[in-house]
Amino acid sequence: xxxxxxxILGIVQGLxxxxxxxxxxxxxxxxxxxxxxxxxxxxxxxxxxxxxxTLVAVIVVFWEDWWGILKNxxxxxxxxxxxxxxxxxxxxxxxxxxDQLFGSGFLGIAFLITGLFLLLAEKLSHRGKHSSHNSExxxxxxxxxxxxxxxxxxxxxxRSGSTLLGGVISGLDRKKAAKxxxxxxxxxxxxxxxxxxxxxxxxxxxxxxxxxWLPMIVGVVLAAISGYLAIRYMLKLINRISLNWFALYVxxxxxxxxxxxxxxxxxxxxxxxxxxxx
Numbered sequence: 001x002x003x004x005x006x007x008i009l010g011i012v013q014g015l016x017x018x019x020x021x022x023x024x025x026x027x028x029x030x031x032x033x034x035x036x037x038x039x040x041x042x043x044x045x046x047x048x049x050x051x052x053x054t055l056v057a058v059i060v061v062f063w064e065d066w067w068g069i070l071k072n073x074x075x076x077x078x079x080x081x082x083x084x085x086x087x088x089x090x091x092x093x094x095x096x097x098x099d100q101l102f103g104s105g106f107l108g109i110a111f112l113i114t115g116l117f118l119l120l121a122e123k124l125s126h127r128g129k130h131s132s133h134n135s136e137x138x139x140x141x142x143x144x145x146x147x148x149x150x151x152x153x154x155x156x157x158x159r160s161g162s163t164l165l166g167g168v169i170s171g172l173d174r175k176k177a178a179k180x181x182x183x184x185x186x187x188x189x190x191x192x193x194x195x196x197x198x199x200x201x202x203x204x205x206x207x208x209x210x211x212x213w214l215p216m217i218v219g220v221v222l223a224a225i226s227g228y229l230a231i232r233y234m235l236k237l238i239n240r241i242s243l244n245w246f247a248l249y250v251x252x253x254x255x256x257x258x259x260x261x262x263x264x265x266x267x268x269x270x271x272x273x274x275x276x277x278x
Contacts (some may be wrong), residue, residue, distance in 0.1 A: 010219035014226030020161030053223030085146035105272030110156025120245035125233030
C-alpha cells in the first residue's frame with residue numbers, strides 16, 4: 001500500500017462515515033477497484049486505524065457533550081440514551097454473522113437500499129408530526145434510531161442514512177436526528193475498533209505497521225480531518241439541503257455497481273443475496 005492509496009481511503013472513510021452514503025460500501029468499492037483486496041491483513045489494519053480517525057472527529061466536534069457526560073457519568077441522560085440506542089445493533093451483531101449472511105456481491109443492492117432510506121427520510125421530514133421540532137431526543141427516538149442502526153449492519157447500507165431515517169420516523173427534526181446519529185456513531189466505532197482490533201491482533205496484521213507506518217498515519221489524519229468537515233457540513237446544512245441529492249447519488253452508484261457486477265467489468269464479485277451466496 002502506498003501513501004496515495006491510503007490517503008484516498010482515509011478521505012473516503014471520513015466523508016462517507018458521516019455523509020449518508022455508506023463508508024463501508026465506499027471503502028469496499030475503492031479497495032476492489034484499486035486492487036487492494038489481496039493484502040487483506042494490511043486492509044484490516046488500515047480499517048482499524050481509519051475508524052480511530054473518525055472517532056477522533058466525533059470526539060472533537062462534540063467535545064462539550066462528551067465532557068458533560070464525563071462530569072455526570074452516573075446521572076447523564078444522554079449517556080443512557082446512547083446506551084439504549086446501541087443495544088439493537090449489539091444484539092444483532094451477537095446473534096447474526098453478518099459477514100457470512102451477506103456476501104461482497106450485495107454491495108450494489110445495498111447502495112439502492114440506502115437511496116430508498118434517504119428518499120423516505122426526505123419525504124417524511126416534511127410531514128406534519130415529523131416537522132414538529134421535538135425539543136429533546138427521548139427513549140422512543142433512541143430505540144427506533146438504534147433499530148435502524150442495526151439494519152445498517154448490512155454491508156454497504158449507510159449507518160448515518162439509516163439512523164437519520166429512524167430519527168425522522170420517530171418524530172425528530174433532521175438536525176436533532178443528525179446530531180444524535182453522529183453521537184451514536186461513537187459507540188458503534190468503538191465496537192468496530194474492538195472487534196477489528198481483536199481480529200488484527202490474532203491475524204498478525206499489526207506487523208504491517210512497521211513497514212507501512214507513513215501511509216497509515218496519512219490515512220488516519222485524513223480520515224479525522226474529512227470526518228470533522230463532514231460532520232460540520234451536515235450539522236450546518238441538514239435542514240437546508242435535500243436528502244434527495246444524496247439519494248440520487250447512491251442510487252446511480254448502486255446501478256453502476258450492479259452493471260459492473262453483471263458484466264464482470266472491474267473485477268467486482270457477482271450479485272448475491274443473503275443466504276444465497278458462496
